[in-house]
Amino acid sequence: MKRRLTCISCPVGCELTVEVESGQVISVSGNRCGRGEAYARQEAVEPMRVLPTSVKVIGGELPLVSVRTDRPIPRRLIPQAMGFIRGLAVEAPVEIGQVIARDLLGTGASLVATRAVSRCGRPSLQGT
Amino acid sequence: MRGVKVDVLVIGGGAAGMGAAAAAAREGAKTILIERNERLGGVLEQCIHPGFGLHRYREELTGPEFAARLRGELESSGAELLTEATLLDLDPAGPRVRAASPKGLLQIRPKAVVWACGARERPFGALRIPGTRPAGIYTAGLCQRLVNIHGLLPGKRAVILGSGDIGLIMARRLRLEGVEVAAVLELKPFPGGLLRNVVQCLEDFEIPLLLRHTVAEVHGKRRLSGVTVVEVDEGGKPLPRTDRFIPCDTLVLSVGLIPEVRALESFAPLDPVNRGPKVNAWLQTEVPWLFSAGNSVAVFDLVDTVAALGARAGVAAARYAQGELPPARAVPLVRGENVLHLVPSALVPGEEATVFLRVPRPFPRVKVSLGGLISRNHLGARPAEMIEVKVPPGASKELSRMPEVRVEVTPA
Ligand SMILES: Cc1cc2nc3c(=O)[nH]c(=O)nc-3n(C[C@H](O)[C@H](O)[C@H](O)COP(=O)(O)OP(=O)(O)OC[C@H]3O[C@@H](n4cnc5c(N)ncnc54)[C@H](O)[C@@H]3O)c2cc1C
DSSP: OEEEEEOOSSTTOOEEEEEEETTEEEEEESOSSHHHHHHHHHHHHSOEEOOEEEEEEESBSSSEEEEEESSOEEGGGHHHHHHHHHTOEEESOBOTTOEEESSGGGSSOOEEESSOBOBOSSOOSSOO | OOSEEEEEEEEOOSHHHHHHHHHHHHTTOOEEEEOSSSSSOGGGGGOOSEEEOTTTTSSOEEHHHHHHHHHHHHHTTTOEEEOSOEEEEEETTTTEEEEEETTEEEEEEEEEEEEOOOEEEOOGGGGOOOBOOOBOEEEHHHHHHHHHTSOOOOOSEEEEEOOSHHHHHHHHHHHHTTOEEEEEEESSSSOSSOHHHIIIIIGGGTOOEEETEEEEEEEOSSBOOEEEEEEBOTTSOBOTTOOEEEEOSEEEEOOOEEEOOTTTTTTSOBOTTTOSBOOOTTSBOSSTTEEEOGGGTSOOSOHHHHHHHHHHHHHHHHHHHTTOSOOOOOEEEEEOTTOOSEEOSEEOTTOOEEEEEOOSSOEEEEEEEETTTEEEEEEEEOTTSOEEEEEOHHHHHGGGGOSOEEEEEEEO
8 A cells, every 4th residue: 555645854855756565664765865765654554753842840930841762752642741731830930841751641751841941039029 | 422332233132133133243342132022022922832943953843933043143242132122213313223121212323233022913904804803803813923922822712813833833822722723714726834734723623714714804793703704715705605604712823923113114125015125135225334134124034044144144244343244246136937025136146145036926836046056946936935046156247247137036
């Protein structure tokens, strides 16, 4: 079975064709680099995504800290991951790169802060 | 005349301004950067998705991570950084700059200025959509700021007008936060943003993308209650009997960015398509002491490009301030077939440069030519991605014999 995919590894967006036979990737074409081939092989069996979102901050200059998974997680777990992340809160100060949660839903991925948030200097728009 | 004397004043502390200030200070110029926000970073601070830095840092960073790296490079450069300092006016006689800051009025007398104030969003009023004027209509960048910085959700069910990258990114962001996204509408027959964003922001979440559709009317008294959407023909005209009502309490507009030029439009010549100041290969405007880079020149897709152009402008501004930048005999670049945005507006003979251009619609294969100087084939030209053409110093030398260079894109 042939499947057409758009590569999302970089902004070029190559159109890929993946040939899959009983759950096994037979061939990949249309890619212009190695990342494209790796993407197609993964995408055909289990799409993986880096999840960017934010986590509540207690006592911070901002009410939120932006976070991301440090590696891609299975796309099908995103709704569940968002539910889990919504329940998290972290105390300020937060450092950039700080691990907010380890082994998110057993995926092995950590949730890390992508910005620094210092302790409350002045009230934010929403308060805390 | 009172005022602090400096070599280079950078106005705006986004990627372009940070790149410019660091580069100018490293050239040995006394440099001040003013930024109206509390933090440097500009629009990067609210772009929490990955997609930044593949060229500059060879890894995929989020906006705040990219901004933090640039800030680090800037802090070690020796430039003076003034945040919460908002430009009031830029007087071309002098030049003299006044800015408001918590410490009071700042008066600065720079030898050179780098204008890096980014772009504004095209507002709802510019679209002339019939109907009521209820609450619940946001521009995408504002919506992004509310959600990602302030932790406020705009509503419960949204329609997004415009499929540029900002609209696509916001569709996913709203959806992740539990806002239902009824549809993304696009007037043109192709998506405005990158294909990767169509895949990972819309297809991943089964959000419908309605090409050749627009909002014909907005409804609701105090709060938006829905929009009438309609299909359009090639020319963007509504087709009869295609209208339908989509209930929603939120309309997000991603309908274009316009370079911020209000403080300089009275004295610096602008490019009518880019809508920012005309610049040469040094990022020098037609006013010799004024340089500009980033989204205030033309709207760029990649922050890596913006930061690199910022640095180029910073170096040139420093050399100008130090009396080392010779007067340029600029050779104008003129638009030929299929060229929309075009930066720079002129080349300088003997100086290397990169020409950035945008096509008006997608082509599977094109030939890009710079008036016999350079000609290149390019696969998959799309409006969402600027095409870059390098002009090496050797080719650039031949410019001295040319009155102008015609830039042309022809289907191949
Ligand atoms: C939603 C979105 C998604 C994007 N996604 C990507 C992506 O995935 N990958 C990528 O590479 N690029 C992406 N970009 C593009 C990239 O972020 C921008 O091109 C770049 O950050 C623009 O930088 P800038 O310095 O030109 O402008 P800005 O970041 O807008 O900076 C301008 C600065 O000037 C300041 N300023 C304005 N007026 C004044 C004044 N009067 N006085 C003092 N200061 C002032 C502003 O406060 C601001 O800090 C995205 C952009 C957006 C909006």
